[in-house]
Amino acid sequence: MEVWTQIGQFLLLAINFIWRHILLLNFVFSIIIIFFQRKEPKSAWAWLLVLNAIPGVGFLLYLLAGTDMHKRKMFQIKGYEDLMNEAVRRQESSVRSLKLEQENPDLKGFSDLVFYNLESSGAMLTTDNQVRIFTDGNEKFNALIEDIRKARDYVFLQYYIVRNDVLFSRIREVLTQKVSQGVEVFLLYDAMGCKGMSPKYWRELEKTGIRLAVFFPALFGRMQLRANYRNHRKIAIIDGEIGYVGGFNIGKEYIGLDPKFGYWRDTHLRITGSAVTALTIRYLQDWNYAARENLFASQKYVRYPEHPCGHTDIQIISSGPDSVRQNIRDNYLRLIHKAKKRVYVQTPYYIPDESIHTALLIAAQSGVEVNVMIPCKPDHPFVYWATYSYIGELVMAGANCYTYDNGFLHAKGVSIDGEACCYGTANMDIRSFSLNFEVNAMIYDEKVAQEMERIFIEDLKLCTRISKDAYRGRSLRIRFKEQISRLLSPVL
DSSP: OHHHHHHHHHHHHHHHHHHHHHHHHHHHHHHIIIIISOOOHHHHHHHHHHHHHSTTHHHHHIIIIIOOTTHHHHHHHHOOOOTTHHHHHHHHHHHHTTHHHHHOGGGTTTHHHHHHHHHHHOOOEEEEEEEEEEEEHHHHHHHHHHHHHTOSSEEEEEESOBOSSHHHHHHHHHHHHHHHTTOEEEEEEETTTTTTSOHHHHHHHHHTTOEEEEESOOSBTTBOOOSSSOBOOOEEEETTTEEEEESOOBSGGGGTOOTTTOSEEEEEEEEESTHHHHHHHHHHHHHHHHHTOOGGGSTTSSOOOSSOOOOEEEEEEEESTTOSSOHHHHHHHHHHHHOSSEEEEEOSOEEOOHHHHHHHHHHHTTTOEEEEEEESSOSSHHHHHHHHHHHHHHHHTTOEEEEEOSSEEOOOEEEETTTEEEEESOOEEHIIIIISBEEEEEEEOHHHHHHHHHHHHHHGGGEEEOOHHHHHTOOHHHHHHHHHHHHHGGGO
């Protein structure tokens, strides 16, 4: 009996020791958040709440998702190979003199946004592009596979998620065929998004001749210690002539084969023209950082089209922790402010910062027709209920808000007045705006913008509108979920 008493006393002392040190660690991290990290006030308060409401667990969550480690170091390593600095300065001069707007009618009213993108991130305006829009995963991947089959020199692929399933089996087959024909194949993937893939599989894939690079690899086996700073970009480039960018990853759910989600509604762009060169430069920067090599040293990868492919004006814009400004967020914001008649927003997650949310509220209360579409089912419960709480405020302000009922909505973009649109990989949330690496196409073209709006209106046939009465009548259970998730929204 005495032995068990001693064991019990020892355990109590150990628990007390651990508890006192957890509280000390919470205090230390609280000081760091307040005085040493330049977090937004809402984010800082959210982390203080997590740390002090759930000691121990909050500390672990902060280590995984809250710290700003390596941010400055990443900025220095990634840098920006500004290959077109002189051309950017020329375009800035052209915008200032209004010459660019006179030569391109689609830019009327948007020259300030063009200038902002040039000045803030060196995003060149290209005017000779053609765009094809995909909303169905099978159509998108069928087209991509067919384009890969025709590749002559190289194929660049970059995806946040790659799964070892029926879809990637099809892609892998054509990739290995092209390698055997002498085509260079590069595949860049994110370690967090591909955590379900075994290292053995990647080694086998590499033996086929496909060159691999991983963004932020796991430190211990498959253990991921960084929830932030993930590379969320989805890019495919064939011979520098064809580019893909949008929301589809590589997995069976993206072609509607996962019963959990059902039909997967997304938006992806196939681009030909000079915008592909800008997309190529974006890819090469990410590859160089992840693979620790310099593909810019070879001039064969950056190509410029010999003949115009179309007349669509595009700027490829990107943002992430290595960006001085939140470029994609700023483009969304500027478009909303510019809207005179209508705004269309599609996003799987609506957890905006205050500027975006306020802009939409003001637009809705100023007579602009604001239309927002979100999924009807969550893939991340806390994120979904935080989304629903923000959507409720838009509904009460007079916006038209809808839930997409035909599976899962994963499309990401904004279109205004049938004149311009911005689509790509960035969700309408804080994580996409500042913590993840994203890329979008800012498109100044009435034909493309009106097609995006037509697709939105077609989607409405499969949606349910969230009425003011329905939102007021939600249950106490849902209200509780919203409130808890809303408190945590800056860290989701």
